Amino acid sequence: MTSAPVIIQGGMGVGISDWRLARAVSQVGQLGVVSGTALDNVLTRRLQMGDPGGHMRRALDHFPVPDLAQDIWEKYYIAGGKAPTASFVLPPMQSTDASLEWQRLCVVANFVEVFLAREGHNHPVGINYLEKIQIPHLPSIYGAMLAGVSYVLMGAGIPLKIPGVLDHFVHPEAATYPLHVTDDDSEGGGHLLTFDPHEVIGLGPDAPPLTRPHFLAIIASDVLALTLHRRANGRVDGFIVEGPTAGGHNAPPRGALQLTPDGEPVYGPRDVVNLEKLRAIGLPFWLAGGAAAPGKLQEALDAGAAGIQVGTAFALCEDSGLRADARAELLGRARTGDAHVFTSPVASPAGFPFKVAELPGSLSDPAILQSRPRICDLGYLREAYRADDGSVGFRCPAEPVNLYASKGGDPSVTAGRACICNALVATADLPQVRAGRYTEPPIVTMGDDVQGAVRFLPPGAERYEAADVVRTLLEECAARTDSQSPAMPVSAL
Numbered sequence: 001m002t003s004a005p006v007i008i009q010g011g012m013g014v015g016i017s018d019w020r021l022a023r024a025v026s027q028v029g030q031l032g033v034v035s036g037t038a039l040d041n042v043l044t045r046r047l048q049m050g051d052p053g054g055h056m057r058r059a060l061d062h063f064p065v066p067d068l069a070q071d072i073w074e075k076y077y078i079a080g081g082k083a084p085t086a087s088f089v090l091p092p093m094q095s096t097d098a099s100l101e102w103q104r105l106c107v108v109a110n111f112v113e114v115f116l117a118r119e120g121h122n123h124p125v126g127i128n129y130l131e132k133i134q135i136p137h138l139p140s141i142y143g144a145m146l147a148g149v150s151y152v153l154m155g156a157g158i159p160l161k162i163p164g165v166l167d168h169f170v171h172p173e174a175a176t177y178p179l180h181v182t183d184d185d186s187e188g189g190g191h192l193l194t195f196d197p198h199e200v201i202g203l204g205p206d207a208p209p210l211t212r213p214h215f216l217a218i219i220a221s222d223v224l225a226l227t228l229h230r231r232a233n234g235r236v237d238g239f240i241v242e243g244p245t246a247g248g249h250n251a252p253p254r255g256a257l258q259l260t261p262d263g264e265p266v267y268g269p270r271d272v273v274n275l276e277k278l279r280a281i282g283l284p285f286w287l288a289g290g291a292a293a294p295g296k297l298q299e300a301l302d303a304g305a306a307g308i309q310v311g312t313a314f315a316l317c318e319d320s321g322l323r324a325d326a327r328a329e330l331l332g333r334a335r336t337g338d339a340h341v342f343t344s345p346v347a348s349p350a351g352f353p354f355k356v357a358e359l360p361g362s363l364s365d366p367a368i369l370q371s372r373p374r375i376c377d378l379g380y381l382r383e384a385y386r387a388d389d390g391s392v393g394f395r396c397p398a399e400p401v402n403l404y405a406s407k408g409g410d411p412s413v414t415a416g417r418a419c420i421c422n423a424l425v426a427t428a429d430l431p432q433v434r435a436g437r438y439t440e441p442p443i444v445t446m447g448d449d450v451q452g453a454v455r456f457l458p459p460g461a462e463r464y465e466a467a468d469v470v471r472t473l474l475e476e477c478a479a480r481t482d483s484q485s486p487a488m489p490v491s492a493l
Helices: 019-027 039-048 052-060 066-076 100-118 137-146 162-170 197-201 222-231 275-281 296-302 324-335 366-371 401-406 420-427 448-456 466-480
Strands: 007-009 032-035 125-130 151-155 175-179 191-195 214-219 238-242 285-288 307-310 341-344 354-357 383-386 392-395
Touching (some): 007 019, 007 032, 007 466, 019 100, 039 052, 039 066, 039 100, 052 066, 100 137, 125 137, 137 162, 137 175, 137 191, 162 214, 285 296
Parallel strands (some): 007 307, 125 151, 214 238
Antiparallel strands (some): 341 354
16 A cells, blocks of 8 residues: 555544545545445435535536436435425335345445545545445445545444455446345355446446555454454455544443443453554554544554544534534533543444434433434344345334334343434434424434544634644644654645
8 A cells, every 4th residue: 555644534424524524634635534324315315405505416417327317316306405394305225125226326325425525636535334234335335436436444343345345346347245134144144235337327348447445444453453354355455443432333342241330331451452463464554542632643653553543523623514513512512621422332223332422402312312203214224134934124223112023123122222323314414304393313423532622723713624633633743753754744734
């Protein structure tokens, strides 16, 4: 890997690490990363909001199969935007028998996000996916590669088969991906997802090859890093080492789950990555989780890392997709030392610990969580299971309890679960409105170091930009040593 970035901006939430944030970070020479989660709904909701600024239309005009882009425009675009009390029209839910319409939407949506993030500069852009959300992988990755994505980052699981997918799509040719099905002993639950670019978007036989992006696996143990290095079905280019202080989903603690008196998972020495073993693999790695704190970049470089990944500091900057009221509230709380984050062992239907920031009007309020109707109509975090008739079904512990139980799910695991699919979309200021009255509340996830975001505020300012984060981190690093300087001169900012 050449010219590896020193700072990687984390791929956060649904629409938090949007194209604007990724472009802002990449424009100053570090790696901007868009979140690849739920982009089918993000694109269609932006179109139903009237496409403010015309950005979606501009990107759609560059899609290599114009008829497909136009079909999506005509189905979802509403001139002037939908009425405030109107519900968003939802695209089809993901399933094992995904429709051609939905696959095309995934391709186009990922193309649009990466295209806009790359617009106006020549620096690399990455995209982040969750291994847990498997069904959209193939069309999503292909769409991102069509737009020229340079890095694919993936965590929340063991993405052994993603490198091979990237290799197939270069040509381009059909690729497969094994779907994990609960309570099924065969690999991938015996169900293979397939995507053929020629069949789905109508590429001709003379379609030009694509550029293979670098693949970075997000890991929480050196054992997992070694497993990916040895067993992945293609080249792994590096690792992002995410500790339990990072925002979003965290890896569960190793061993039996223990909770603090406040109900948070207890992490111990077994959860600390052995950097000596990681260095021995010989691939570049970046440290994440509280990495934007003073001195952490230099510490990472001294430990042999290529740099750091930073999330929370970028999530609270003006360039992020986080709704303005949430950003202002959290920054205000951080300034007074009043910003708090709780690691919930049960909030996420994914089953991983999930960081929840305390925020009025959000699902961090138990009363709001309890009053929300149990509705699962986005379904990204549903688990696949083998039904009695042998077919593959889907269930979510955040859906109605009786429905979950009717699918063979254990009702006891539904307690405390939040519909973070709908909530995270609401956090990006695209909330669903139901029956003209009920608006989906947000859920905000931040890292433990949320208080530290205030150090990126320019003197006398109440807001800061992505470039302020990059500048501060590089200036601090340059001031600490002259012998090991970041890849990009501070003067270039």
